[in-house]
Amino acid sequence: MAEKLTDLDLLATFLEIYRGGSLTAAATRRGLTQPAVSGQLAKLEKELAEPLFIRGARGVTPTPRADELARRVGPHVDQLRIALDPAPALEGTVRIGGAAEFMAVRGLTALTPLIRRGIRFEIRLGLANDLLTALKSGRLDLVLSSVRPGAGLTATPLTDEEFLLVGAPILARTVDQELLGHDPARALEHLPLVAYSDELPIIRRYWRSEFAKRPKNPTAVVVPDLRAVLAAVIAGAGVSALPRYLAEPALTAGSVELLHHPEIPPLNTLYLATRGTPAPGVQAVAEQLKERDWGVL
Structure with a gap:
């Protein structure tokens, strides 16, 4: 057998x-x-x-x-x-929250086996802090969060998101490689940015982690969806920091290139957040997500 x-x-x-x-x-x-x-x-x-x-x-x-x-x-x-799936049947609805990009690319795939076992899902997409507030108030049962949950919630680390600084080949060719070697922030500061929001949360985190300073680059596009950010980067509108799981197909295809090669890639932990003692269906979802081999995203 x-x-x-x-x-x-x-x-x-x-x-x-x-x-x-x-x-x-x-x-x-x-x-x-x-x-x-x-x-x-x-x-x-x-x-x-x-x-x-x-x-x-x-x-x-x-x-x-x-x-x-x-x-x-x-x-x-x-x-x-x-x-051949030995898992028992389940029932009920589980209300789960997560970032739109992650849920579309990775999260919903991970939940599919539970749909076959009888679980029904209501998915809410949004920003981590808003979703955690909904979880705490009882409007959600479980959240996949890029922000560590605060008091009153149970947080389990699932995996790490690895961030890559990418741009279209035409923009990559404008980077002074010699300057990039000893002052990368200055070598990159002429490149326009494509950002998730006006506060540049992911880009600022990358700059602080790798260059110990804030970006001085002009912002060309602000769009609240990382998939749209990637599309704009591929089109040559600017550069951005994106999670590997989202950027890797474009890297493989050659439509974007790495602009910076850090010795240790910047990471952000993804958490599974629950409230109180989960109901059986919610607990089954939590176990399914915790047991999954996510790798580094």
């Missing part, structure tokens, strides 16, 4: 790559690291003695053998994964 389960895992990973079009997307949906997904794909291709995907700058393209395999095994693997 152990070997069959291993084969099922390989096929499940294959299907996520096939359906998502990239190893990065498959890693997110499977809750694995990208090297682990690459290793599983390599093992399956070795067993089949032929390649399943053609690697490219923008992801992977399935071979005819992959198309055939997906058609044959897809529905059966989906049903087996549900049937």
Whole structure:
């Protein structure tokens, strides 16, 4: 049975790559690291003695053998994964809050197994402090917060968000590399910023952590959604500090470049926040999130 389960895992990973079009997307949906997904794909291709995907700058393209395999095994693997899940059924609604970008890219994927077990979710998107206030007042049951919760709430560290300073290649070419080596803030200060808000919270944190000063750069765009920030950066409107989980596909595609290479990347801890003694459904959600291998985001 152990070997069959291993084969099922390989096929499940294959299907996520096939359906998502990239190893990065498959890693997110499977809750694995990208090297682990690459290793599983390599093992399956070795067993089949032929390649399943053609690697490219923008992801992977399935071979005819992959198309055939997906058609044959897809529905059966989906049903087996549900049937082999030993977890008991759950019921009820869990009200969960989180940042729009994180929930869209990583959070909702992590909650999907609980939907199959019977949990219904009401998702509220917003800023961490507003969501924590709603949790404390009883309007939410659980919050994924980039801010450490205060008194009256239970905080469990989940993972760390790693922040990268990125810009379009055309802007990266304007940076004096020699000056960047000994005075990076000055080398970068001519670059316009794309910010999440007027207060530049993420960018200021990056500058304080890496350069020990506030940014003097002009602000070109302010938009309260990190996915829109990334889109503006790709378009060449300016540069920004973004979490790795959001920026990495654009880095892989070459549509943005790293502007700065810190010895120790700046991190921000993501917390799971709850209130009092959680109800069984809320506790099941909390355990699911705590047990997930998030890696460094």
